[in-house]
Amino acid sequence: MRDFEVRRMFDTIAGGYDMQNSVLSLRIDVLWRKRLARMLPADRPITVADVAAGTAEVSLEIVRQRPLSRVVGIDFTPAMLRVGHAKLARREPRGRVRLAAGDARRLPLRDASVDAVTIAFGIRNVQERAAALGEFFRVLKPGGRLLVLEFSLPDNALLRGLYRFYFDRVLPPFGNWLSRTDYAYSYLMESVHAFPDHQTFAAEIRDAGFADVDQTPLTGGIARIHSGVRPA
Numbered sequence: 132m133r134d135f136e137v138r139r140m141f142d143t144i145a146g147g148y149d150m151q152n153s154v155l156s157l158r159i160d161v162l163w164r165k166r167l168a169r170m171l172p173a174d175r176p177i178t179v180a181d182v183a184a185g186t187a188e189v190s191l192e193i194v195r196q197r198p199l200s201r202v203v204g205i206d207f208t209p210a211m212l213r214v215g216h217a218k219l220a221r222r223e224p225r226g227r228v229r230l231a232a233g234d235a236r237r238l239p240l241r242d243a244s245v246d247a248v249t250i251a252f253g254i255r256n257v258q259e260r261a262a263a264l265g266e267f268f269r270v271l272k273p274g275g276r277l278l279v280l281e282f283s284l285p286d287n288a289l290l291r292g293l294y295r296f297y298f299d300r301v302l303p304p305f306g307n308w309l310s311r312t313d314y315a316y317s318y319l320m321e322s323v324h325a326f327p328d329h330q331t332f333a334a335e336i337r338d339a340g341f342a343d344v345d346q347t348p349l350t351g352g353i354a355r356i357h358s359g360v361r362p363a
């Protein structure tokens with residue numbers, strides 16, 4: 132899918148995005164976002180760029196678990212940001228999260244300006260991954276951390292078979308019906324298949340200049356948190 136098609140798709144499904152996530156993942160995605168937020172430092176004030184922030188679920192989880200943090204959530208789909216803004220008005224009166232329009236490949240942030248970059252279920256949608264990883268590196272302070280949460284294939288063959296059955300056969304028709312589109316969840320399935328395996332993606336993160344590249348499997352490897360550090 133090209134950029135404008137990705138944006139149009141998220142514009143179409145924005146209103147029901149959170150509900151669809153909850154139903155289709157049985158709320159496991161909530162646990163994964165919590166895990167991501169817990170990987171950020173708790174002992175000092177930090178600034179986080181939450182890229183592909185969508186409806187601000189990750190951004191809000193970060194300030195909930197890391198009260199000293201400030202987050203700028205960046206996304207290129209206006210309708211997702213509108214849902215996010217409405218949610219912030221209800222759930223984040225302290226103003227620690229702000230949302231901004233922007234593209235992962237050209238972040239509207241200064242060089243070496245944030246302590247961490249997070250991106251959840253977003254990198255899979257970016258065609259020019261190397262450009263996005265380069266941007267994450269550029270905006271991180273030396274010593275700053277990148278955390279990428281993304282779907283993945285489980286290592287265990289049985290779990291992988293079950294997961295593929297769900298992803299290939301159940302999710303597309305059910306998700307498309309739930310989102311009242313005929314393509315959104317077919318695209319999700321296709322984009323998960325097109326995304327590189329975790330070893331290849333780790334190599335891409337290293338190629339962008341990151342050190343200490345690692346990955347944490349979640350729920351048997353259905354998703355993973357990839358991490359890297361901009362060398363000091």
Ligand SMILES: C[S@@+](CC[C@H](N)C(=O)[O-])C[C@H]1O[C@@H](n2cnc3c(N)ncnc32)[C@H](O)[C@@H]1O
Binds near residue numbers: 206235251253257
């Ligand atoms: C599946 S949603 C994830 C939203 C949120 N991070 C979450 O955990 O629910 C993917 C988001 O990535 C955004 N996105 C895709 N490509 C992007 C890009 N190149 N730059 C900025 N945002 C992008 C979409 O607009 C969409 O809001």
